[in-house]
Amino acid sequence: MQKHSLIRRTLIKSVAATLVAGTALLGSGAALAQAKMKVAAVYTVPFEQQWVSRIHKALNAAQARGEIEYKASENVSNADYERVMRQYAQEGNAFIMGESFAVEAAARKVAKDFPKVSFLMGSSGKPQAPNFSVFDNFIQEPAYLSGMIAGGMTKTGKIGMVGGFPIPEVNRLMHAFMAGAKETNPKVEFMVTFINSWFDPPKAKEAAFAMIDKGADVMYAERFGVSDAAKERGKLAIGNVINTQDKYPETVVSSALWNMEPSIDRALKLVKEGKFTAEDYGQYSMMKNKGSELAPLGTFEKKIPADVVTKTRAKEKMILDGKFTVKVDDSQPKSTAK
Amino acid sequence: MLSEALQLLLSDPFWVAVLRIATPLIIGTLGVLMCERAGVLNLGIEGIMVAGAYTGWLAVYLGAPLWVGVLAAMATGGLFGLLHGVLTVPLALSQHVAGLGITLLATSLSYFAYRVTFPKVTTPPTIQPFQAVAPNAMDGIPVLSVFAASTPLTWLAFALVALVAWVLYRTPVGLAIRMVGENPQAAESQGINVTAVRIGTIVAGSALMGLAGSFLTLSAFNAFFFNMINGRGWICVALVVFASWRPGKALLGAILFAVFDAMQLRLQQVPGNVLPYQLWLMAPYLLSIAALILVARKASYPQALMVPYRKGER
Numbered sequence: 001m002q003k004h005s006l007i008r009r010t011l012i013k014s015v016a017a018t019l020v021a022g023t024a025l026l027g028s029g030a031a032l033a034q035a036k037m038k039v040a041a042v043y044t045v046p047f048e049q050q051w052v053s054r055i056h057k058a059l060n061a062a063q064a065r066g067e068i069e070y071k072a073s074e075n076v077s078n079a080d081y082e083r084v085m086r087q088y089a090q091e092g093n094a095f096i097m098g099e100s101f102a103v104e105a106a107a108r109k110v111a112k113d114f115p116k117v118s119f120l121m122g123s124s125g126k127p128q129a130p131n132f133s134v135f136d137n138f139i140q141e142p143a144y145l146s147g148m149i150a151g152g153m154t155k156t157g158k159i160g161m162v163g164g165f166p167i168p169e170v171n172r173l174m175h176a177f178m179a180g181a182k183e184t185n186p187k188v189e190f191m192v193t194f195i196n197s198w199f200d201p202p203k204a205k206e207a208a209f210a211m212i213d214k215g216a217d218v219m220y221a222e223r224f225g226v227s228d229a230a231k232e233r234g235k236l237a238i239g240n241v242i243n244t245q246d247k248y249p250e251t252v253v254s255s256a257l258w259n260m261e262p263s264i265d266r267a268l269k270l271v272k273e274g275k276f277t278a279e280d281y282g283q284y285s286m287m288k289n290k291g292s293e294l295a296p297l298g299t300f301e302k303k304i305p306a307d308v309v310t311k312t313r314a315k316e317k318m319i320l321d322g323k324f325t326v327k328v329d330d331s332q333p334k335s336t337a338k
Numbered sequence: 339m340l341s342e343a344l345q346l347l348l349s350d351p352f353w354v355a356v357l358r359i360a361t362p363l364i365i366g367t368l369g370v371l372m373c374e375r376a377g378v379l380n381l382g383i384e385g386i387m388v389a390g391a392y393t394g395w396l397a398v399y400l401g402a403p404l405w406v407g408v409l410a411a412m413a414t415g416g417l418f419g420l421l422h423g424v425l426t427v428p429l430a431l432s433q434h435v436a437g438l439g440i441t442l443l444a445t446s447l448s449y450f451a452y453r454v455t456f457p458k459v460t461t462p463p464t465i466q467p468f469q470a471v472a473p474n475a476m477d478g479i480p481v482l483s484v485f486a487a488s489t490p491l492t493w494l495a496f497a498l499v500a501l502v503a504w505v506l507y508r509t510p511v512g513l514a515i516r517m518v519g520e521n522p523q524a525a526e527s528q529g530i531n532v533t534a535v536r537i538g539t540i541v542a543g544s545a546l547m548g549l550a551g552s553f554l555t556l557s558a559f560n561a562f563f564f565n566m567i568n569g570r571g572w573i574c575v576a577l578v579v580f581a582s583w584r585p586g587k588a589l590l591g592a593i594l595f596a597v598f599d600a601m602q603l604r605l606q607q608v609p610g611n612v613l614p615y616q617l618w619l620m621a622p623y624l625l626s627i628a629a630l631i632l633v634a635r636k637a638s639y640p641q642a643l644m645v646p647y648r649k650g651e652r
Contacts, residue, residue, distance in 0.1 A: 046449075046564050053460045075449070075564065166615075191607045194615050199565035202558040206355060210603040213351045224462070225559060244461065335607050 037272060039063075040088035041072040042081060042098040045198060050224075050241040051122075051137060051169075051258075055097060058260040062268060068095075082106040089114040095271045097121065097264075101167075108132060118276040120267050124168055127278035135263050135281035137169055137241065139292035140176035141319050142256035144326045145312050146238045146294060147180025149254045151188050152308030153236055154181075154218045158337055160191045160211030161220040164198045168330035170222060173240060173256065175329040177220055183315075184308055189337040191216055201225030209233070214337070218253075227251055243295040253304065255295040262291045287319055342608050343601060352600060353484040357492050358558060360596035362387070362550045364495040366574035367581065367588040368502050369415075369546030374578060375506065376539035377519035377642040378426050381437025383547045384571030385444030386418045388564075390548030392448040395555035395562045396455070398465045407556055408491070408549060415548020416541045418444050423537035430646035441571075449564050462561040489557045496589070498546070503585040515539050519640035522647040532647050547571070573626075580630050582637035594629065598622035 041059060043052045056072065063070040071093070076084050081103040088096055089110060099122035100107035111119045111132040123134040150159055159181060163170045174192070181188045191214065193207045204225030211219065212233050219237045221227045227244060230237040231251040239245065239255025263284040270276040285291035294316060297304065318324035346352045366383060373380040394411030398404055418440055425436040456463065468489040476486040485493065506512035514535050517525040522532045550570075555562050573595065581587035602618040 048460060048462050048563070057460060074453075193603060193606050194619075196616070196619050197565070197568055199563045200568045201561065201563055201566060202554050203568070205559060206359060206600070207603050209351070209355055210600070211607065213349070213355075214604065214607055224561075224563070228559065242461065247461070247464070337607060 036069045037067065037095065037268070038091075038093045039068040039070045039095045039097070039268070040091075040093040041070070041096070042076050042084050042088065043072065043074045044076055044078060044081065044099055044102070046074050047072075049198060052099075053242060054258045054260045055122075055264070058264040059097065061261065062264065067268060078102045082110060085110045086113075089117045094118065095120070095267065095276075099123075100125075118267070118271045120263070120281065127280050129278040131276065131278060133267065133276070133279050133281055135260075135285065137173070137258050138282045138285040138328075139241070139256050139258045140172050140326045140328055141287045142292045142294045143173040143176040143240070144180035145316055145319075146240075146254045146256045147177035147182075148184045148312045148315060149180075149297075149304060149308060150177070150218045150220070150236075150238050151181035151183065151185035152305055152311075153253055154185065154188060156215045156217045157185065157187055158189050158191065158211075158214070158216045159218045159220060160208060160216030160226075161193070161222065161333070162204050162207045162211070162226045163192070163194045163222045165196060166194050166332040171330050171332055172328050174220065174222070174333045175331075176326050177238070177256075178333065179327065184311060190333070190335060191337045192333050192335045195223070198223075201228070205229045216337075221252070239295065245295070245298050245300075249299045253300045254297055257293050257295040258285065259291050259293065260285075262289045287316075288322070342605060346601060346604055350483055350487070352604070354487045355600040355603075356593060356596045357484065357488050358596075359599050360592045361488075361492045361495045361557070362553045362570055363574055363577060363592035363595060364550075364589055365498060365546050365553065366550035366571060367577040367592055368498055368585060369543040369550060370574050370578045371581065371583055371585060371588055372502065372506075372515070372543035372546065373419075373540050374643055375519045375583060375640055376515050376536045376543075377522065377640055377645065377647070378423070378536055378540055379433040379437060379644050380419070380422055380440075380540060380543060380547075381434060381575065382418055382422050382440030382444065382544065383437075383574055384567060384569070385441030385448075386415050386544050386547040387551030387554075387567045387571045389414045389418060389444040389448045390551030391555045391566065392452060392551075392562050394548070394552030395465060396451075398556060399463060404468055404556055408552055411548040411552030411556075412545040413548070415551075416545040418548075419541040419544025420537070422544065423540040426646065427533050427536045427540075430648060433644050433646075452562060452564070462563060464560040465556075467555075467560045468557040491553050491557045495553075499585050499589045506585065516640075518647070519642050522642055522645075526647075526649070532649075536647070547574075550574070576626065576630065579634050579637060579639075580626070582634060583640060587633075591626075591629075595622055595626055598625045 045052055047056050059070050062068045073084050095118045097120050108128050118131050120133045127134050161174055178190055191211045195203050195207055201224040204223040205228050208219055208226045208229035212235055217235050219226050219230045221237045222240050227237040227248050231248050236253050237251050239252050241258045243255040243257050245252040263281045390411035393414040394407040397410040398407035422440050425431045426433045470487045472486045476483040514530050518532045518535045526532055554566055577591045580591040599622040602621045606618045
């Protein structure tokens with residue numbers, strides 16, 4: 001009996017000693033981490049998804065500069081979204097990013113429960129005081145410009161557009177693109193297909209083939225797979241959100257590029273200064289704030305008719321000078337091709 | 339709209355698209371059909387297709403020839419089939435639960451492996467996929483021109499239909515497979531090892547499922563995406579019922595579904611179209627259900643399907 005209790009006491013002592021040492025170690029670790037702001041992101045799709053890839057890139061850049069310590073969860077289902085958000089908030093992240101489109105109510109509740117954490121979420125809704133800001137891909141301006149180029153490049157006068165779902169984020173870019181194409185080519189016709197999936201490139205490719213079979217010679221590549229169909233058939237494509245010309249040098253003419261750096265750098269600065277408030281970051285995705293741009297024409301610099309380039313550049317300047325506003329139309333686009 | 343549809347049926351690019359959409363369905367349906375003929379439902383197909391799509395693509399990405407990628411996909415399918423076989427045959431677990439478990443496991447595992455292998459990519463890495471066998475070589479010749487414009491895996495799918503039918507109906511092995519799916523007691527009394535035949539058939543059927551998945555990354559597209567199987571596996575499970583467990587009818591069913599799908603993608607664009615696009619997307623599924631009602635009512639399913647065999651039990 002005595003022997004046992006002795007052993008037990010020694011055990012307890014050694015465990016306690018380890019615990020103390022452990023806590024000390026942990027403490028120093030925490031102190032080290034405090035030097036950098038902790039940032040987390042929760043995405044409903046993989047990092048490769050065009051939209052998310054732009055946010056991921058900007059946050060990774062901030063981490064590479066040594067400003068933040070960045071953690072992210074990808075492919076989080078909507079049912080799990082709130083739980084993951086809460087976990088990141090509890091783990092002491094000062095700033096959390098994500099997309100709350102499908103989980104609006106839950107995400108806003110988390111923000112209320114963690115008033116000291118700053119949130120910047122992709123959302124079609126309004127900001128919520130004091131700590132829930134919203135952003136969205138308001139890149140209709142470069143979409144319009146890329147449409148002008150598409151209108152100037154089509155020979156058949158038919159442009160094909162394959163989209164995932166007809167949600168505002170997709171619709172407004174398609175409408176801007178169509179308006180731009182009509183400016184350089186008033187007779188141009190459009191074919192529109194939605195495939196009800198963000199991630200089915202074989203299906204997107206199939207939809208694109210269907211349009212090319214019907215005479216489309218310029219494709220608006222909202223999804224992965226569309227540029228591949230265009231490449232295989234020797235047709236052209238216009239990129240969206242990301243620039244993929246390096247992968248399709250003979251196919252992708254131009255792209256409407258989204259830059260998340262202005263939004264994210266602003267938010268990080270405000271959080272650091274303790275001045276983060278609820279606001280709409282929409283304008284930081286616009287061209288005048290460098291939140292979006294018409295990607296460099298690259299391999300197609302010389303292949304686009306000079307008058308189209310001149311017109312497009314003039315329009316670009318008008319947008320930057322605030323003399324031209326691209327209409328935001330969130331309704332579902334329809335086919336006009338005969 | 340009717341004339342548009344009829345015109346489509348006469349155009350080559352339309353039929354090439356049909357075969358492209360049908361190929362993974364044909365091969366996947368054969369896989370499910372084999373498992374069920376041996377008496378075991380395999381709902382692991384959706385996940386096994388994801389795993390096959392991943393490993394087949396990965397092998398090619400790492401420098402292996404395309405056909406080695408195909409073999410890698412089949413081996414992956416076979417491994418998951420072995421797991422399903424062990425769970426459902428000797429252990430006699432619920433075939434539904436084991437199958438769904440395999441789908442969840444294979445899907446998550448594939449994605450985990452993908453992320454571990456490619457932690458930092460922002461655009462999916464690509465490979466050079468299978469090309470058309472001889473595009474334009476047979477122009478003007480009906481049927482042949484369509485096959486010439488398809489990839490080798492589509493040819494393989496048609497060959498597999500013949501092979502599976504031949505094995506099932508013309509060989510002792512096929513007889514054993516059908517017997518353990520109809521009446522395992524009788525099979526046992528004839529000296530057939532029910533457990534071995536069932537597991538073997540599940541492994542072979544699952545290898546076909548892996549192959550079906552790899553068509554998407556090695557032929558229809560050139561990169562791996564997490565959700566790219568997108569329910570195609572479940573369609574195969576339904577097509578087996580449509581086919582009344584017969585390989586020839588499975589081919590027919592897969593092609594019929596692909597015709598509906600290729601057609602809706604084209605008819606969505608017809609001027610004066612007032613139907614919402616969601617209805618068009620639904621069309622292949624609705625028409626399949628209608629066909630199922632017409633064709634499959636008289637279907638006789640394998641008598642021992644989903645009945646675990648316990649030796650000596652009556």
